[in-house]
């Protein structure tokens with residue numbers, strides 16, 4: 082298994098290109114299942130999760146090929162054979178559940194393995210299922226699979242989500258594009274990835290209004306066509322690299338970044354004493370002066386502070402002046418990076434969904450273990466600032482969501498390398 086070795090203490094200077102969003106691309110790819118025409122996605126990130134979604138779509142009979150070194154994905158589902166998403170692939174990645182709505186809408190049937198929980202929480206899919214049931218799907222949970230049928234096709238419905246779910250909104254949105262009549266999604270997720278999906282579906286011929294608000298209205302059409310769509314920049318990768326100069330000192334421009342994608346996050350950075358300037362190239366980030374101030378953070382659905390940046394901001398606050406309180410409101414078990422940061426000298430007390438971080442003057446390098454995707458990159462950020470050497474193991478988590486981390490940080494002066502195959 083690969084490891085990342087970092088010797089910390091160097092301020093970072095330079096530019097970091099931001100890739101297309103993993104979480105947008107994982108929702109856009111299954112949209113191929115809605116049409117027999119070609120769908121081309123440009124600015125796709127080159128990540129193991131994208132390869133997993135590729136394998137899943139191929140297992141359903143879709144053709145998927147990566148062009149221009151994987152940055153362009155050419156997808157075609159002109160001749161779909163399968164409708165069963167197998168446990169062997171679904172267990173690797175929860176976003177696999179996003180094939181359910183499209184398969185059901187196009188074929189009137191689907192069998193998709195239940196994804197199960199994961200390290201950060203139980204993560205049920207009941208809201209996905211309830212939305213599809215409201216649209217007329219008949220569901221049967223058997224042998225660990227959702228067996229879904231919609232013999233007469235899906236029908237438009239009003240779906241009022243009891244809590245905001247990104248994935249359930251995406252599944253329902255895709256299914257509704259081919260349902261008969263009007264679907265209204267209330268308390269819908271407003272994340273930029275939802276807006277990106279709606280734009281792509283509209284380019285394919287779907288009739289959608291209201292994406293980016295909490296009410297999305299979809300008028301079903303009989304068929305969708307092909308489209309070429311550019312994947313939105315990854316706001317979580319952006320936020321992660323914005324933290325690099327914040328934690329080490331120096332100045333970094335995140336190329337292609339814009340404030341609208343990370344407004345709540347940038348507000349917290351501002352309060353912490355980090356300046357974020359929007360330029361023609363992207364977002365230029367540097368400390369305003371000396372140390373970082375403590376700030377309190379509570380995660381929330383967009384436009385709130387993203388849960389996917391909570392681990393990384395904790396790494397910054399470990400060396401801030403004073404006490405910061407971090408509240409995780411989306412997932413019940415998303416502080417697994419805390420004990421690893423403590424191994425590096427951080428002072429963190431976790432109690433339920435709250436972590437109290439008391440700033441220390443310096444972190445120290447240590448061997449640490451990545452437990453999930455964002456935890457792994459928070460350890461890398463901490464290591465960049467720490468005195469001495471840190472070895473981060475289990476970096477396969479990192480490879481799910483970050484391409485070329487070593488190159489991107491190395492080009493800005495970080496002493497970082499991947500040690501393969503240990």
Ligand SMILES: CC(=O)N[C@H]1[C@@H](OP(=O)(O)OP(=O)(O)OC[C@H]2O[C@@H](n3ccc(=O)[nH]c3=O)[C@H](O)[C@@H]2O)O[C@H](CO)[C@@H](O)[C@@H]1O
Nearest residue numbers: 104176204205206207208209245246247248249389411412
């Ligand atoms: C591939 C992808 O886009 N992943 C993102 C997506 O995950 P994902 O779409 O899985 O997250 P959701 O927005 O659905 O989850 C939000 C909360 O709702 C709960 N819930 C969700 C669905 C459901 O049927 N029942 C239920 O109870 C979840 O357990 C969680 O507590 O949004 C999360 C929240 O911004 C991000 O952290 C993930 O990075």
Ligand SMILES: C=C(OP(=O)(O)O)C(=O)O
Nearest residue numbers: 104175176389454455482
């Ligand atoms: C939690 C994440 O991904 P997933 O929903 O695929 O587990 C993430 O991107 O931080």
